[in-house]
Each structure stands twice: as C-alpha cells, then as structure tokens.
Amino acid sequence: MAEKEAPAGGNGALRAARLKRGWRSGEAAARAVTAAGREALGDRAFEVSPRTWRRWESARPGWPRGDCARALYAAFGCWPEDLGFDTPPGWVRAEIQNVTGAETAGGPRHFAPSVTAAVTSGLVAQRYVDPSLIDYFAEQLEGHYRADMLLGPHDLIGTVSAQYALIDRLVRVATGETRQGLLRVGAAYAALVGWLHQDAGDLAEATFWRGVAQEVALRVQDPLLISYSLVNQAQVRTDLMDGPGVIDLCEAALNHRPNLPPKIRVMALQQQAHGASLRNDRKSCDRLLDQATSQVSRVNDELPWGNACRRTPGYLEVQRATCYGRLGLGKEAVALWSEVLKHVPSTARRDRGVYLARFAHAAALAREPDQATELAEQAVSIAVDTGSARMRRELAALRSAMRPWRDTRSGTSLEEVLTPVNTEE
Numbered sequence: 001m002a003e004k005e006a007p008a009g010g011n012g013a014l015r016a017a018r019l020k021r022g023w024r025s026g027e028a029a030a031r032a033v034t035a036a037g038r039e040a041l042g043d044r045a046f047e048v049s050p051r052t053w054r055r056w057e058s059a060r061p062g063w064p065r066g067d068c069a070r071a072l073y074a075a076f077g078c079w080p081e082d083l084g085f086d087t088p089p090g091w092v093r094a095e096i097q098n099v100t101g102a103e104t105a106g107g108p109r110h111f112a113p114s115v116t117a118a119v120t121s122g123l124v125a126q127r128y129v130d131p132s133l134i135d136y137f138a139e140q141l142e143g144h145y146r147a148d149m150l151l152g153p154h155d156l157i158g159t160v161s162a163q164y165a166l167i168d169r170l171v172r173v174a175t176g177e178t179r180q181g182l183l184r185v186g187a188a189y190a191a192l193v194g195w196l197h198q199d200a201g202d203l204a205e206a207t208f209w210r211g212v213a214q215e216v217a218l219r220v221q222d223p224l225l226i227s228y229s230l231v232n233q234a235q236v237r238t239d240l241m242d243g244p245g246v247i248d249l250c251e252a253a254l255n256h257r258p259n260l261p262p263k264i265r266v267m268a269l270q271q272q273a274h275g276a277s278l279r280n281d282r283k284s285c286d287r288l289l290d291q292a293t294s295q296v297s298r299v300n301d302e303l304p305w306g307n308a309c310r311r312t313p314g315y316l317e318v319q320r321a322t323c324y325g326r327l328g329l330g331k332e333a334v335a336l337w338s339e340v341l342k343h344v345p346s347t348a349r350r351d352r353g354v355y356l357a358r359f360a361h362a363a364a365l366a367r368e369p370d371q372a373t374e375l376a377e378q379a380v381s382i383a384v385d386t387g388s389a390r391m392r393r394e395l396a397a398l399r400s401a402m403r404p405w406r407d408t409r410s411g412t413s414l415e416e417v418l419t420p421v422n423t424e425e
Contacts, residue, residue: 011056011058011085017082033075040070040073041067056085061084063154063158066197118164118190120168120169124169129179131181133178133182137163140163141188144192145307152385153388164186171183171186183216184220187213187222188304191305198236201393207233211233213229214232224260224261227260230268231250231253234271237275238278243278244275245275247272269289270289272288286320289319289320317336321333324362333358333365334363334368337359353386354388357395360395361401364398364401369402369405376414376417377417379394380420380421
C-alpha cells in the first residue's frame with residue numbers, strides 16, 4: 001500500500017530521512033528508533049511510539065527530550081535540528097563530538113548543548129562588566145523559578161543554560177567583587193539547570209550540571225554555596241535510589257561548616273530524611289524531618305537560591321508524605337497529601353501534578369483504588385503539559401501498586417487514564 005503524503009507544512013526533513021533509511025511507514029521508523037535508542041541508552045524500557053512519530057512528522061516539532069534526541073542521533077547519525085526539529089534557545093552545535101563528550105562507544109551519552117553552555121573555550125575579549133548585572137541575573141533567576149513551576153523543564157533548559165553561558169563568559173573578564181558576585185549567581189544558575197534536567201528525567205545531565213555548580217561554589221570559596229551544592233547532588237542520588245549516597249552527601253553538607261544558617265540545615269536534613277526512607281528507616285526519617293521543622297521558621301536570609309522551603313506551602317509536610325509513600329505507609333501518606341493539596345497555589349502547577357501522582361500512589365497503598373484512579377487522571381494532564389519525568393515515574397509506580405486491581409473496573413480505568421503518558425513524549 002502506498003504511503004500517504006505528510007500533511008502540508010509537516011516535517012519534510014524527518015520524512016525524507018526516514019524514507020532514505022528504507023522505513024516506509026512511521027510505525028517502522030518508530031520501531032527502528034526505539035531499537036537504536038535502547039542500545040544507545042542501555043534502557044530496555046525506552047520507546048518511541050508510532051503515535052509520537054506521527055506527531056513529529058505532522059508538524060515542525062519542538063526539541064525532543066534528551067533520551068529521544070540521543071535515540072534519533074543513534075538512528076540517523078545527526079542531531080534533531082537536521083531532522084526538522086526546532087532548536088532550543090542557546091543551542092550551540094558541537095561538531096567535534098569526541099571533544100565535547102557527546103558521543104561514546106555506547107552511543108551519544110552527554111547532550112552537547114549542556115557541555116557547550118557550561119564550558120567557554122579559548123580567550124574571551126576584554127570588556128567592562130557593570131556590577132548591576134549581578135542584580136539583573138538574580139532577578140531573572142527568580143523569574144525562572146516561577147516559570148519552572150508553571151511550564152516544567154523542557155521549555156526552560158535552553159534559556160537558562162544560555163544565560164549560564166553568558167555569566168561564565170562575563171566571569172572570565174570581570175574583576176573584584178563583580179567577579180565574585182557573578183560566580184555566586186552563576187552557581188545558582190548551574191544548580192537550576194541541573195534541577196531542570198533532573199525533572200526532565202536526564203540524570204546524567206543533572207549530575208553534570210550539579211558538578212558545575214559545585215565547581216563554581218568551590219571557586220568562590222563560599223561555604224554556604226558548597227553545602228548547597230552537596231545537597232543538590234544528594235537530590236540526584238535520591239532519584240538514583242542510592243540511600244547511603246544521599247546520607248553521605250547530606251552529612252558532608254551539614255558538617256562542612258559549624259553554625260550553618262537555617263536554610264541550609266533545613267535543606268540538608270530533609271534530603272537526608274529521603275536517604276533514610278530509601279533505607280527503610282522510618283525512625284531516622286521522622287527524627288530528621290522533626291529537626292528540619294524546628295529550623296524552617298528561622299529561615300530569613302536574602303539569598304536568591306534554595307528558597308523552596310519558603311516558596312512551597314507545607315514544604316516539610318510534602319517531604320514527609322513523599323517519604324511515607326516510599327516507606328509503604330499508605331494511610332499516613334494519604335492523610336498528609338489531603339492536607340498539602342488544599343494549600344497548593346495555581347502558580348505551582350507542576351508541583352501540584354507531582355503531588356497528585358504521589359497522592360494516587362499512596363491511595364493505592366492504602367487500598368483505595370478508585371481514589372487512586374481519580375487522582376491519577378488529574379495528574380496525567382499536567383504530566384503531558386509539563387513533560388515532568390518525575391510525574392511519569394510516580395505514575396509508573398502507581399501502576400505497580402495497582403496490580404492487585406488489574407482485572408477490575410478500577411484497573412481498567414487506570415490503564416485508560418495513563419494512556420497519554422504511555423504514548424506521548
């Protein structure tokens with residue numbers, strides 16, 4: 001059967017590349033790119049669905065998430081921009097892959113935009129750097145934090161990475177207090193890029209950028225930033241399910257300097273509680289969260305970073321509910337999530353989606369399958385809009401928790417509800 005032509009205005013470059021490979025249909029291309037991605041990523045669960053492929057060919061798509069970009073590179077030998085995808089702001093093409101580290105024996109492992117944004121090569125032309133730029137970047141940073149809550153990571157990674165690249169170039173030619181101030185704000189930008197990659201599910205890039213943030217903190221010799229960078233690295237270790245690693249890093253953050261300010265103590269203690277929950281240690285988890293609770297009302301600094309404990313309503317209740325869900329304490333977690341969600345503002349849409357997904361998982365643990373399905377339905381629409389991998393991961397955990405009801409009406413309804421996050425990238 002002859003293949004239908006792509007719609008007018010569709011992605012002709014991607015279709016042409018597909019046909020050149022001999023893949024006569026989108027379904028064949030999806031299978032081939034899935035296979036290439038699984039080999040390159042070492043992830044047997046990775047998949048590009050036929051529906052996703054049709055969406056890519058039907059219009060000029062935005063830049064794909066990191067694992068899909070790598071799969072396309074592995075399948076076609078070129079970057080998504082050569083296949084008709086829109087490039088993100090700040091993208092700098094890396095032509096020499098073995099220098100940037102974008103390709104290894106196992107396929108493209110590190111996404112080139114991150115490396116090129118983080119490292120300025122060669123001499124930088126001398127110029128005057130106005131000290132007011134420090135305030136400018138700090139104000140922009142607060143705006144990025146707000147946008148992240150509404151948009152999720154994918155629309156911001158390029159923008160924030162490009163601003164970090166500019167800060168890095170300015171640091172190369174600034175002097176005195178201006179240079180020190182730019183280094184401090186640069187560390188916060190690098191930490192944010194790391195967080196965006198983490199929320200997007202790209203833990204390799206998250207680890208890279210967390211390392212950049214720590215390097216800058218060490219260069220500026222700021223004990224608070226160093227402790228902050230250690231807690232950020234512990235966040236990645238939490239997503240890697242490495243409880244001992246989380247605890248090691250949080251203890252290092254707490255012991256780095258005596259008399260740490262309350263903000264750092266709160267951040268380190270609550271993250272260490274997550275490490276304890278990964279080790280199935282409820283007693284330590286509760287003790288650490290109780291210690292953090294005693295400190296949170298004392299947070300009063302003007303630093304532009306690490307303000308989730310002030311910006312997030314019920315911040316420590318959120319951490320406790322998350323830990324309880326991880327510990328399998330469904331009823332306790334359900335009670336906490338019920339209260340937390342009453343106070344989540346509309347400006348925190350991405351966080352609301354994560355909380356709903358975790359609430360749904362807790363409901364399943366508490367043997368309330370109908371409630372779990374209803375909550376999942378609310379979370380799925382936010383997951384599709386924001387592209388948050390954390391939400392998708394929580395919803396995958398929900399599916400596992402709902403296995404006892406797989407053949408019931410609730411189980412069938414859940415599969416229907418989860419269809420968009422199973423097929424959309």
